Amino acid sequence: MYQTDPPRSPKEVLPTMYDLPSEDPEEPGLPDEFHLLQPRLLGETFCPPDYPADQVFVASDLNLYYDPHYTNWYKRPDWFAVVGISRFYEQRDLRLSYVVWQERVNPFIVVELLSPGTEKEDLGQTLRAANQPPTKWEVYERILRIPYYVVFDRYTDELRAFRLEGSRYTQMELRQPRLWLPDLQLGLGLWQGIYQGIERQWLRWYDVTSQWILTPTEQEAQHAEQEQQRAEQEAQRAEQERQRAEQERQRAEQERQRAEQERQRAERLIAQLRSLGVEPDLGSEQR
Template sequence: MLLKYNPRQCLPSAEDLPDSDDTPVDNELQDLIPGLLKAILALIWSQRMDWFFGVDMGIYSHPEEDAIVPDGFLSLGVPRIIDSDLRLSYVLWEEKEVPLLVLEVVSQTRRGEYSHKKQDYAQLGILYYAIYNPLRKRKPRLEVYQLEAGEYQLLEGEPVWLAKINLGIGKEQGTYQGITREWLYWYDEQGKRYLTPEETISATQQQLQSTENRALVAEKQLKQERQRAKRLEALLREAGIDLDDN
C-alpha cells in the first residue's frame, strides 16, 4: 500500500523521531521469535534488496502521533538498507510503503494485541496481522489475519499462506540459539519449512563430511583393488606366466 503525503510539508525525518517507545520487552521471545524470522529471510532472500524486516522498531504514520511498535514487521518494495547507519525507525512519509505484515508475540503482560492494536494496524492498512501467544493451551497459539474491507478476517490452516509475500508462516518444534521449543518459521508454497541459518550451516557441514567419507571409501577401495591386482600378478608369475610377454 502506497501512502501519499504533501511534499511541501516540513515533515520530520527518522533522525528527528524516537526510534522506539522505550517500553522494554518483558519476555525474551518478543525479540527472539521475530529475530529468527528475520534471520531466515536474510538467508532465503539474500539476493533481494527490496525488503525490510523490523524488530521492536517504531512505525510512524503521522508526525504528531506516537509510533506504533510491533514486535516485528515486514515491508516489501522498500530498500533493504538505507545507508551505513541503517534505519532508526520506520517513517511512512519517507518509506512510502505500509508494512505488509506485523507480528505480535503475547506475554503475560497484555498490550492490546487482540483489541486496540488490531484496530491500529487495520487503520494503517496493514494486510496481514499475526499474533503468537505461547501461553495459550486450548485456543490456537498462532493466529494470522488478513485485512478485508477494513476488518481483519482469520485465515485458516497452518502454515498460513501469505500470497502477497509469497511465503507461509507457521510454528513447530525446533532449536534456535541452543533453545529447543516451539518457534515460528517461514514455509514455501508446498508447506516445506525453510531452514534456519544454524540448520543450513549444520546441513552443509554434514554434506561436506559425507562427501569426505565417500572420498575416503573410494580411496580405500582403489587401494584394495591395486593390492588385489598385485597379488594376482604375483600368482601368475609363480605359475610361469610373465605378463610382460603379452
C-alpha cells in the same frame, strides 16, 4: 547447645517486566527473553524468493510512525516485514525507526507476541478515548492496511492469523498451525525444535516445498555436514581404489605364480625324458 538454622520460607517469585513499572510511566518494561529470541528467528528465516535480500527490511521492537499529522504517534510491533524497499535507510544507513510517509511502503505483515500487558490491545479488544492515539489493531487494519496480521500466544502455542479483506481483518481458518502467503511465496507456521538452546514451539518461515527455511547457523551446520559427507565419500572412493589396485596386484601375482609353476613342470618333464635317454623336441616350444 547447638544453634539451629532458621526455618526456610517458601521460594519467592521474582517479579517480571509486567509487574514492575518502567522509568517511563507510559512504557512497559523491557521485552522478556522470548520477545528477543522469537523475532530473531523470524528475521533469520524470512527470505521471500522473489525479492533480493537488499530489498527486504525486517525489524522488531522498532518504532513504526504511521501518521504524518501526528508525527509523535507510533506503534512498536514485536516483528514486522517490508518488501520492495531498500534494506538500508537512504541506501546506506541502518534505520533508527520506520516512518511510513517517508518510506512510502507499508509493512506487508506484522507479528505480535501476546503478553499479559498487551493481549487485549493485540487482539483488538480495547477501546480508546477520542483524544488518544488509535490502537494497534486500528493502525494495522485501518490506517496502514497491512495485508496480514499474526498473533501468537507462547503460553498456549495458539497461532491466529488475520487477512485484510476489504476494509476489515478476517480471521483465517487454519487447519494446521500454518498459513501460506502467496504474494511472498512463503509460509509461516509453528515448528517444534531447538533454537538458541531452547526447545519449544517456535514461529518460523517455510518455503513452497513446505521445508523450513534454515537459519544462517543451520546453513553453516548443513554445509559442514555436507563437507564431512563429501570427505567420507572421497575416503570411501580412495579405499575402493586401493582395494581394486590390491586385487589387481594379487591377480598379477597369481598369474606370475602360475607361470612359474608351468615353467617348473616343464623343466621336470624335460629332466625325466633325458633320464630315460629321450631328447625332448624343444623346437616347437621355441617357435
